[in-house]
Amino acid sequence: MTGRALMVQGTGSDVGKSVITAALCRIFVRKGYRVAPFKAQNMALNSFVTLEGGEIGRAQAVQAAAARVEPSVHMNPILMKPREDTSAQIMVHGHSIGNYSAQEYIELKKSLIPKVRESLDFLKQNYDIVVIEGAGSPAEINLREHDLVNMTTAIEAEASVLLVADIDRGGVFASIVGTFALLEEYERDMIKGVIINRFRGQVKRLKPGLDEMERLIKKPVIGVIPYYTDFHIPEEDRYLPREKQKNKKKDIEIAVLHLAHISNFTDFDPLEETEGVIVRYVTNPHELGSPDAIIIPGSKNTIEDLASLWEQCWVERIISFSREGKMVVGICGGYQMLGQRITDLGSAESKIQTIKGMGLLNITTDFYDEKITCQAWGEVKETGEKVTGYEIHMGKTSLMEGVEPLLLVRRRGKQEVMDYDGAVSEDGNVFGTYLHGLFDQVSFRLRFVNKLRIKKGLHPLKLEGELNQFEVWERSYEMLADLVSSSLDLKFIEDLVF
Known part of the structure; x- marks a missing residue:
């Protein structure tokens, strides 16, 4: 029996796809499943080297740690490392195949689908669940023809899709309804539920908006995740100052x-x-x-x-x-x-x-x-x-x-x-x-x-009681899993997978 797949897509970039994927990896691991993260194509400035000596996106290495498994090049078969505004170094299964302009890469994409399929097959044969992260938005209508990482991957993986939106950025209802409006009918059918991320306040105050949105998109909201600042999971290519540094003592x-x-x-x-x-x-x-x-x-x-x-x-x-x-x-x-x-x-x-x-x-x-x-x-x-x-x-x-x-x-x-x-x-x-x-x-x-x-x-800091970064991340994965578990309808999600 091969493993099952679940996919996390978003209404846009930086809405929390990476973090939600990491959370689901840890949640499933705590339930006793063998779990692997996956992202077909990643454009990232932060990369990680696997035991095989290949490069993958740092986010997939973080998600692998959340899943308590060794990172593999199969978790991110295509990595794009930007060189200039219009070109990037393309890594396939961890190794460079050359530098390509945007147009050259579009022409190359179709030939890379078998590489994505190869990695998906490998993970599904070796793990119970593959938690897949999308990129940007599936509703970028100018990119749909050449999509590799969103609905194309969901179809290849036979994955149910959860759509994540960030309410802290504003316009959350418009971003969700607009995403559904721009998708094809078969793509809307693949999305099984919506997750609202980074909410500050009482969920009951959202209820009228959630009810109306569910009526419009005909899909359930399966959870509202509170805004969090007391733990940190590395995210893709964000280098902006973290909120918790704002009021921090500056020695x-x-x-x-x-x-x-x-x-x-x-x-x-x-x-x-x-x-x-x-x-x-x-x-x-x-x-x-x-x-x-x-x-x-x-x-x-x-x-x-x-x-x-x-x-x-x-x-x-x-x-x-x-x-x-x-x-x-x-x-x-x-x-x-x-x-x-x-x-x-x-x-x-x-x-x-x-x-x-x-x-x-x-x-x-x-x-x-x-x-x-x-x-x-x-x-x-x-x-x-x-x-x-x-x-x-x-x-x-x-x-x-x-x-x-x-x-x-x-x-x-x-x-x-x-x-x-x-x-x-x-x-x-x-x-x-x-x-x-x-x-x-x-x-x-x-x-x-x-x-x-x-x-x-100033007096020196003491070593005693200090955690190394791996221990900090491990604690963060646990706190994240606790938060997300208490905020989502996990039975709904498990029923999608099994």
Whole structure:
């Protein structure tokens, strides 16, 4: 017997599809089912590396954790990583098949349906339930002809569909009724129920509106989920400040550069969860203010982002900031930017063949055609603290005189060889690494934050009682599942699946 499928679609982007999918994964797991998440096609700046060494959207890795299963490339067979406004790198089953313009990708889509079907078949054969996430809205009439991720996937999976709408954004009734109005009759038939997300107030005050809407769409509202702020589940590509930071005590402020091609900024979620720490994303030097540290994040196009930083006079500002004795950190592409130069003679990433770096670390980086994607684990060279994470990058970095490796790591692959990663300046105020997820490690994160606190004359935070990011997420999955379970008609949903 193959597994059953349930699909979560939305009235638009950022209405909560990813989070509701994660919640349903955990709810079904708690009932004893083997569950896998799935998204046929994902456009994401945040990606994760699986054990197979393939890239998938970060949201699917989060959903896999909610389902208590190991992430797989089959959970997100097609990943689009934007490069420019009109082009993206296309990953199929975790590996790049090239860069495509929007029109080129439209022409490619039909040939990718068998890849989607292959992954769906794999998951349905190995799990009891596949919880599928859609993308954007199924009612984008200009995109319907080339749809791959919404109703096309629902048909391939033989999935019942739940439609999610965000009431906090306003216009919830119009967005739901309008969605149904723009769908074909067979598509409306596939939608079995509606979920209202992020509601502030008493549900009884919604009742007249819900009754009228059910009359218009002839579908039931199966739940109203309250607005929540006391726990956090990573969502797709949102980097906006979280509501709970607004009234948070600000002992330490960390500025993260919002690069034009920023990627994997979920690396900094754990810092936002840390006591007294405010994380602020900044676009130009005039917004910098006086933070305690600057972090340069990963980039989908490191060389062009570095060129832009030179043009905007960011580099001079960061160098001046460092000379004041403050901390500068680079992750992945940001690490490469901290060096003396980056060279890309084969145009693996950019048409710019050589560019001067910030010169804050005595390292050089050379780009090659090979892209490194792997999980890694090891320890901080200076302290022996254990770390784990994953790497996604072009280029190889060489350390020169005056810098020490930051980490000693093993990279998962055919040969699990111990190697060095990253670099740290002699005074310890500048460091970089290729390892995504470094701040997930509570001891490393607190040592970093405490160094900033001590510089300001503040008492250090204690390690005792602090949770690592995996424990924070696990607690959040449980709280989310409790909230959603109490808000939805679960019997209605289970009857759809079984």
